[in-house]
Amino acid sequence: MKSIVGLFLVLAILVIIPAADYVFAAGAEPGEYLDRRVVIWNLFYRLMAVAFVVGTVVSGTMIWQCWRFRESHPKAKPTPYEKEGVW
Amino acid sequence: MKKKEYGRKMGGHSNWPEWIYVGIVIALMLWVGAEAWNVERLVEHVPEGAEVIKVTGQQWFWTFEHEDGTKEIGELHVEKGKAYKFEITAKDVNHSFNIHDYVVLMDAIPGRVNTVWFAPTDVGEHDIQCREYCGLIHYNMRGTLYVEEPSS
Amino acid sequence: MVLELQKPRPIWQIMFSTHHTDVGLLYLITSMSFLFMGGALALAIRAELFLPGAQIIGDAMTFNRIFTVHGTTLIFLFIIPFASAVGNYFVPIMVRYKDMAYPKLNAIAFWMIPPAGALIWLGFADFTWYATPPYSIISAPGPAADMWIFGLKILGISSVLGAINFVVTILKCKHPDMSIGQVPLLAWSFLSSSLIILVAIPTFAAALLMLLTDRLGVTGFFNPAMGGDPIAYAHLFWFTFHPEVYVLVIPAIGMMYEIIPRFSRRPIFSYNSGVFAFVLLSIVGFSSWAHHMYATGMSFTEKTVFMVGTLAAVPASAMHVFNFIATMWNGRIRFATPMMWAVGGIALFFSAGAGGVANAAMPLDFTTHDTYWVVGHFHLFVMGTIAFGSIGYFYYMFPYVTGRMYNETMGKVHFVMSFIGTILVFFTQHVLGLYGMPRRIFDYPPIPEWIAMNQIVTVGAMIIGVSMAIFLGNMIYSSAKGKPVDAHDPFELGGKYYYPFEQKNPHH
The missing domain is CATH 2.60.40.420 (Cupredoxins -  blue copper proteins)
Known part of the structure; x- marks a missing residue:
């Protein structure tokens, strides 16, 4: 247990603190000359691409399971809990 | 009251799919955070001579x-x-x-x-x-x- | 709890009762009345925005007053009292206690709501539900603004009293045989949201007092002309109201945790992860308030900290979605009306959450902040998730409360129309926001895209309006003339549920 604490201490000093420092304090230097429209909308479209992929997976799963596990489905069978009568 | 009567504990099944899922969510959030941080850094800093x-x-x-x-x-x-x-x-x-x-x-x-x-x-x-x-x-x-x- | 309405009692017996189901019934009727009142205001807003120019609502001031009261009503007078109604009915039974811990306090907490609602509606303030200074100090006309401040003050006290009651009932009054790990998830949701209320509300209570004295001109906490800082109000406000969104959403998730296993005929996939996610959410919820304020000129460091805090809340919410999907898996699901509302609510909960992640990414704030994107985003939560969970639960508890069944076909029509309407309204509003339409505007320039999308939104809102009228008719008719049900199993699912639904605590 002690060695784990020591390991995290070393890791924190070596990696986490400088990284956090960099993340929070970045950019006192003058900025680049760029078109903010391009940069920001690009980020938006990248996030949306991922969001729509994840959304398709999640909503697809939900639609499929609503179709498959409805009680009127031909293959629907009682769940194991129904025998006990408590769930 | 016996545990079984409540019947809503883990029911003997393992929970590893949930941990994988949570891992994916955390990874996605890290990616979102890093990308957003980088873009914000780029658009926030005023170039010289503005x-x-x-x-x-x-x-x-x-x-x-x-x-x-x-x-x-x-x-x-x-x-x-x-x-x-x-x-x-x-x-x-x-x-x-x-x-x-x-x-x-x-x-x-x-x-x-x-x-x-x-x-x-x-x-x-x-x-x-x-x-x-x-x-x-x-x-x-x-x-x-x-x-x-x-x-x- | 069963058959509250079947044995007719004089109305004053219910009104002056301190019994938890009577107070619950009062909460239920009050919150539902305010749902329809606030919804009517929403329809007025949408009718006005159907075309550019002034049509229905004569002037900007009236419009501003309408959207202010619309937001205040639905958040503070519908969602929160509705959750209290469910909590009052179910929490004592779930923890197997005869009543709430402090019955009189419970009745007092309820009776603070009607005067507060009267103050808000008779005043009809115009400074948005956010009451942002310096506008609310130097520009907002009184006495409407002052009445709003007093109304919110009373509502704050009411929800703190209610929260104390829930915490004590669950932690101290649960049956001695029952460990905290056996308390049903609905009760857990009330425990977590009540704890959030206790920590979060006092900040806003202080800010409201400061706002009032600022308006009276004796102080200048938020008035720059007197050396105050409007941003301080923003911090105080959001320190309360970002956690508050979890106060709103957690009980709705808890209600889904009741409905989904019951109608899937399977127990919750993982009770432990449900509890874990509730507790985690109620802690992490406090680390993200300033993501509402990216555009107020915060430093890069502050923005980064609050973005991380916001993203940290996502895994906990995602665990709930996983739990719901895994519970339904391999079930034998009966899609009665409550189940349809719950499943629709989960789908919209996911969409709202995905939009929320985009909001949290700080550069996207430049495109979305204070546009209709934000309106669409939070309405997906409050309407798509919280109202869907709540209405589903309303259908679910209806036979237990009245002893009669609602009309199932009408319930399904209500769901389908509301679901389509919600998607039309709030998904379109996201896109409208990306086209740059600011929120809280009475009129807009005739840009073709804006007009087209506003018309889609208005049509969707009208669909929801019609479905709500069907809902109202169904509830009124069925509570008097509906088919009597067997209270042990009104949905004919078979089996026994894990706590005694048929129990009725004796009146005292």
Whole structure:
């Protein structure tokens, strides 16, 4: 247990603190000359691409399971809990 | 009461799918955070030599003051290809300075000076609007941005 | 709890009762009345925005007053009292106690709501539900603004009293045989949201007092002309109201945790992860308030900290979605009306959450902040998730409360119309926001895209309006003339549920 604490201490000093420092304090230097429209909308479209992929997976799963596990489905069978009568 | 009667514990099944799922979610959030952080870093830092325009919001119009002291009300003329830094404040209540076409947005708050910068790339006209509720004519607190060819 | 309405009692017996189901019934009727009142205001807003220019609502001031009261009503007078109604009915039974811990306090907490609602509606303030200074100090007309402040003050006290009651009932009054790990998830959701209320509300209570004295001109906490800082109000406000969104959403998730296993005929996939996610959410919820304020000129460091805090809340919410999907898996699901509302609510909960992640990414704030994107985003939560969970639960508890069944066909029509309407309204509003339309505007320039999308939104809102009228008719008719049900199993699912639904605590 002690060695784990020591390991995290070393890791924190070596990696986490400088990284956090960099993340929070970045950019006192003058900025680049760029078109903010391009940069920001690009980020938006990248996030949306991922969001729509994840959304398709999640909503697809939900639609499929609503179709498959409805009680009127031909293959629907009682769940194991129904025998006990408590769930 | 016996545990079984409540019948809603783990029921003997393992929970590893949930941990994998949570791992994926955390990884996605780390990615979102890193990307957003990087973009914010890029757009937030004003390049050297940006021309300062003082923007003042008040009920219900915008006033602009250029570096050379010329003032404009309700419209703003800038030149294509230059970087501009807006120093935004308000006289009475909170407003929010917004040029949606150039993704410029910063609140105008009395007693504070907020900054945001942009570099127009094309000649044209764009709407300036107020995005923070500021009372009766908030809906019509509008102006126009004119991007013109460089004069020199 | 069963058959509250079957044995007719004089109305004053219910009104002056301190019994938890009577107070629950009062909460239920009050919150539902305010749902329809607030919804009517929403329809007025949408009718006005159907076309650019002034049509239905004569002037901007009236419009501003309408959207302010619309927001205040639905958040503070519908969602929160509705959750209290469910909590009052179910929490004592779930923890197997005869009543709430402090019955009189419970009745007092309820009776603070009607005067507060009267103050808000008779005043009809215009400074948005956020009451942002300096506008609310120097510009907002009184006495409407002052009445709003007093109304909110009373509502704050009411929800703190209710929260104390829930915490004590669950922690101290649960049956001695029952460990905290056996308390049903609905009760857990009330425990977590009540703890959030206790920590979060006092901040806003202080801010409201400061706002009032600022308006009276004796102080200048938020008035820049007197050396105050409007941003301080923003911090105080959001320190309360970002956790508050979890106060709103957690009980709705808890209600889904009741409905989904019951109608899937399977127990919750993982009770432990449900509890874990509730507790985690109620802690992490406090680390993200300033993501509402990216545009107020915060430093890069502040923005980064609050973005991380916001993203940290996502895994906990995602665990709930996983739990719901895994519970339904391999079940034998009966899609009665409550189940349809719950499943629709999960789908919209996911969409709202995905939009929330985009909001948290700080540069996207430049495109979405204070536009209709934000309106669409939080309405997906409050309407798509919280109202869907609540209405589903309303259908679910209806036979237990009245002893009669609602009309199932009408319930399904209500769901389908509301679901389509919600998607039309709030998904379109996201896109409208990306086109740059600011929120809280009475009129807009005739930009073709804006007009087209506003018309889609208005049509969707009208669909929801019609479905709500069907809902109202169904409830009124069925509570008097509906088919009597067997209270042991009104949905004919078979089996026994894990706590005694048929129990009725004796009146005292």
